[in-house]
Amino acid sequence: MKNEPALSFSWGGNVARLTTKDRRLRDALAVIFGAFLETGQDHLGPDSPHESTLSAGLGEDEESFDSLGQAVLELEDAVAWRLLDGCEHLLLHSAAVTDGKRTILVLGMSGAGKTTMTLELVKRGFHFMADEYTVIDLAGALLHPFPRSTVVKNIVGDFPPGDSVSVETEFGSRLFYLPHDAAALEPVPLGEACLIFPRFEEGATTELKAVGAAELCTRLMLGAFNFEHNERELWPALSQLCASARACEVCYGDVVSGLDEALGFFAA
Amino acid sequence: MSLDIAGKYTFRRSLQLKESKGGLLVLDTDSYTVHELNESAAAIARLCDGKTSCEEMVANIAAEFASDAHRAAEVVYRGLRLMLDQDLLESA
Numbered sequence: 186m187k188n189e190p191a192l193s194f195s196w197g198g199n200v201a202r203l204t205t206k207d208r209r210l211r212d213a214l215a216v217i218f219g220a221f222l223e224t225g226q227d228h229l230g231p232d233s234p235h236e237s238t239l240s241a242g243l244g245e246d247e248e249s250f251d252s253l254g255q256a257v258l259e260l261e262d263a264v265a266w267r268l269l270d271g272c273e274h275l276l277l278h279s280a281a282v283t284d285g286k287r288t289i290l291v292l293g294m295s296g297a298g299k300t301t302m303t304l305e306l307v308k309r310g311f312h313f314m315a316d317e318y319t320v321i322d323l324a325g326a327l328l329h330p331f332p333r334s335t336v337v338k339n340i341v342g343d344f345p346p347g348d349s350v351s352v353e354t355e356f357g358s359r360l361f362y363l364p365h366d367a368a369a370l371e372p373v374p375l376g377e378a379c380l381i382f383p384r385f386e387e388g389a390t391t392e393l394k395a396v397g398a399a400e401l402c403t404r405l406m407l408g409a410f411n412f413e414h415n416e417r418e419l420w421p422a423l424s425q426l427c428a429s430a431r432a433c434e435v436c437y438g439d440v441v442s443g444l445d446e447a448l449g450f451f452a453a
Numbered sequence: 454m455s456l457d458i459a460g461k462y463t464f465r466r467s468l469q470l471k472e473s474k475g476g477l478l479v480l481d482t483d484s485y486t487v488h489e490l491n492e493s494a495a496a497i498a499r500l501c502d503g504k505t506s507c508e509e510m511v512a513n514i515a516a517e518f519a520s521d522a523h524r525a526a527e528v529v530y531r532g533l534r535l536m537l538d539q540d541l542l543e544s545a
Contacts, residue, residue, distance in 0.1 A: 398473050399489035406485065416469065416482045424471030424478050 191238075194221035194264060196331065197320075200236040201267035203260070207243050213257050213361070216350040218264055220332040220367040237267050254354030257361075265333055269318060274329065275422040276410040279319040281328060282311035287451070288328055289379045290319055292408055298385035298440065300335055302447075305440050308343040313364050314373070318410070321375065323418070325425025328375050332367035336360065379451045380432035381444075389438035393446045396432035454537050454544070456530060461545040463503040468541060470498075479541060488539060493518065497532040503545030507533070 189211045192203045200223070205211050215222065241249050241256055250256035269276065280291040280303040289306060293299045300316065307313050314328065316335040321328055337360050340349055347364040382396065382404070396404070405423055406412050412419050433450050437443025464470065469480040477495035479488040490498055496517055500510045507529065515525035536542045 397489065398476075398478055399487045402478060402480065402487035403485075406480075406487070416480065420469040420471070420480055424469070424473070424480065428471055428473035428478060 192218075193223040194218045194268060195223050196221050196268040197272060197329075198235050199268050199270055201264045202236070202238040203264065204238060204240045205242050207241075207253070207256075209253055210241060210243065210256050210260075213253070213350045213352055214260060214264065216348045216363060217257070217261055217334045217361050219334070219348055219363050220330070220370075221268065222368075235271070237270075239263060239267070252353075252355075254352050254359070257352045257359075258354055261333070265318060265331075269320075269331075272320065272411070273418070274323060275321040275325075275412070275419045275426075277319040277321065277405060278317065278408045278410060280316050280335070281314040281319045281330075282306045283314055283328075283373045284311050285373075287379055288314075288373055288375055289381060289451075291381050291383060292404070293382055293384070296385075298383035298437070298443075300337075301385065301440050302381060302383045302444055303335065304337060304344075305444050307345065307364065309444075312370060313367055314370060321422050321426060322372075323422050325422040325429075326375060327372040328378075329372045330367070330370035332363065332370060334361040334363035337362045375426060376429070378426060378430040379447075380430050381447045382432070382434040383443065384434060384436045385440075386436055386438060389436055391439070391442045391446045392436045393433050393450055395450070396434055398427050401430065401432045402427045454540075454542070456534050456537055457544070458507045458530065461503055461506055462501045462533065462537075462542045463545050464498070464501055464541060465543050481541070484540075488541065493528055494532050494535070497529055498536065498541075501533075501536075501542060 314330045318331045345364045349362045471478040475492045477490040511526045
């Protein structure tokens with residue numbers, strides 16, 4: 186079986202290429218990183234410093250992965266980190282959306298309800314900027330889109346048009362979804378960004394508390410991928426964000442009322 | 454460190470500062486702690502330049518906040534003690 190045509194993804198001056206004989210793997214990564222796809226001629230010759238090539242495959246006669254699900258989950262991060270390699274901006278563990286006037290970051294550990302709340306924002310007309318990695322430039326003034334696809338339960342209903350692919354993983358079925366407009370996004374001014382720390386609890390009544398600037402700084406420092414060991418370089422961006430942002434933590438059992446509460450807080 | 458009202462103070466060099474809405478954010482990279490100084494504390498902090506004496510700080514604060522000298526002195530000395538307790542200042 187010969188290789189499918191290589192996929193080439195680019196962001197921030199980095200290029201990550203994927204070569205594989207498995208069409209399903211190629212198609213899945215093409216959806217997940219659809220906003221980063223390069224089109225054009227096949228790459229010839231060795232990689233230059235900001236380029237890297239991943240070869241991946243399935244089955245006994247190929248390297249790396251036992252199943253499509255395993256391959257997708259590992260390549261999802263491997264490609265992202267190759268694209269983010271050398272990024273000198275503040276890199277937050279956060280999703281991000283914008284409506285052109287407001288930029289909202291949704292932050293939290295896995296299981297906090299970050300994706301659920303982000304998808305509710307997308308359904309309400311916000312544009313999807315990032316699912317896991319939010320990039321803020323050193324002056325703290327711009328948020329750069331890094332729209333790797335997000336994972337949804339289904340795309341029936343109010344989701345904007347997009348591409349999706351379903352993959353069976355060891356954790357169950359995963360439906361990766363990327364809105365079509367993700368590829369066309371430009372950096373947006375942060376301005377007075379709105380930050381939401383969701384905390385999902387089954388059956389809980391919605392409760393909101395404001396997060397002050399100092400606590401926000403601490404939370405972001407701990408939640409950033411690259412703040413430790415780069416404090417001097419990244420403090421201006423982080424402190425600028427904290428000084429100008431509004432932030433709240435919202436505990437919710439129902440995401441619609443949780444988000445209503447958060448948006449009401451920001452509007453007050 | 455206890456407050457020496459004859460002394461002059463500066464922020465420790467390892468601290469990172471950021472003006473925020475009416476106040477100051479101070480990152481202590483040694484303890485990974487962020488301090489938020491309110492408006493009056495930030496005004497005192499800005500005078501901790503290694504050259505301004507405590508007496509001069511009191512006069513500045515009194516003028517900035519249209520306060521009497523006695524009240525301003527209370528605020529300055531309390532603010533300095535708090536910042537010293539939090540290990541934000543060192544003697545110039």
